Amino acid sequence: MAQQPEAGRRAPLNRERVLRAAIALADEGGVESLSMRKLAQELGVVPMALYKHVPNKERLLDGMVDTVVARIDFPASGSGWKDAVRGRVLSARRVLVRHRWAAQVIESRTGPTPAVLEYLDAMIGTFRDGGFSVDLTHHAMHAMGSRLLGFSQELFEGSGSADPNGGTDPNGAAETNDGAEALAEAGAAMAAKYPRIAELAAGVAHDAESVAGDRGCDDQFEFEFALDLLLDGLEKLHEQGWTSAGPPGSAAT
Template sequence: MKTDSGGRPARTPLSRERVLRAALAVADTGGLESLTIRSLAHELGAKPMSVYYHVANKSEIIDGIVDLVFSEIELPAPDGDWHAGMRRRAASARSVLRRHPWAIPLLQTRTKPGPATLRHHDAVIGSLRSAGFSVAMTAHAFALIDSYVFGFALSESVLPINGPETVTEVATSMIPAGFPDLYPHLIEFTTEHILKPGYDFGAEFDFGLTIILDALSGLAPHGAEGLSGS
């Protein structure tokens, strides 16, 4: 361990990368509303003015940590099976957004995208173009897939049900007691599906993604490739 002249552990110098990583940690712990220059400086063990040496303002910090989130998402190979690549990329995005739920509404709002964001978009577009989709169909496919993935991630982040272990408690508390005749379809759906052992809302992700990718496969020039068995 390095020490300073007084024998104390030497501080790791601040850098833009270290500042953004600390900002990411603050946002993950307390949400984006908890991220301030003061909270960031506290996380770094530094003075607020030291932070400003590496980032101009909070907007620049948000741009930076959104780019870090994009950097964690697996990218499809430019010359690989687009169907399998998009499935992996979608699953990876969902997993990343479960770690960083605060980022969901920000992924498509930043007007100063970083290199990881640009690389991500370029790879997705390149994969779809290599599959033979026209530029217009690539736009349709990209929008459709991301609307589904980001929308599902948002649903998961706000649902009161957090995994199979909370299903029974939450589902039963939401059904009005003493009025089964008023909501027969809801009662049937809840008792015969939601309350079945092992129910997990997250399992719906693969079902919906398969439908979307298989539908897009039928529209691709190489349409027989990559149906749901691949």
């Protein structure tokens, strides 16, 4: 009689399973904590077994990026160019909020990965199919930048540099009393030297749950505000027949 498969036997190792496990580890502990050895332990294999599917960590990161980007929703059928672009960008942002390490890894690549290239090609196609000239599409892609993939480079990359409280808890909680006093003094000095920055930092609130990556000043409202400004501006330029050969409002030839 043929022996029955053991209950609970692990699924065969393949590239998809390797990438899924790597993404789960990065989601849990950050991409900095991910290593081939740790990934092998998670999968219950020796590290050498991974190299049949990903030749090194850089290719592993490439595959993780492509897996995540492939999860971005396609636009609804029949959407106009503006709704299609907005919908895909906000879907991309939702994906990156779920995988907070992904923006950092996308930025670290020496060139776009295949899934990113496919995504950008589709975005260009959306503008072109919407009647945009090659010229305006070119400038639109530059203006949108990384926002197309759901994240953006912010002016202040952390709240500490612009925080008039010096990064302390607003209720007074701090690591130590001495540390709190030093931070408060530094914050007061910063506010005195740069009062407009301090005013701005003190006057806005940010939703930590909607931040993609580790930049404290990129919450969902700010992201959509800038996205809509860009799309509204592109819509006006498109309607005006804008061309880079002349000022806004000049007819394309």
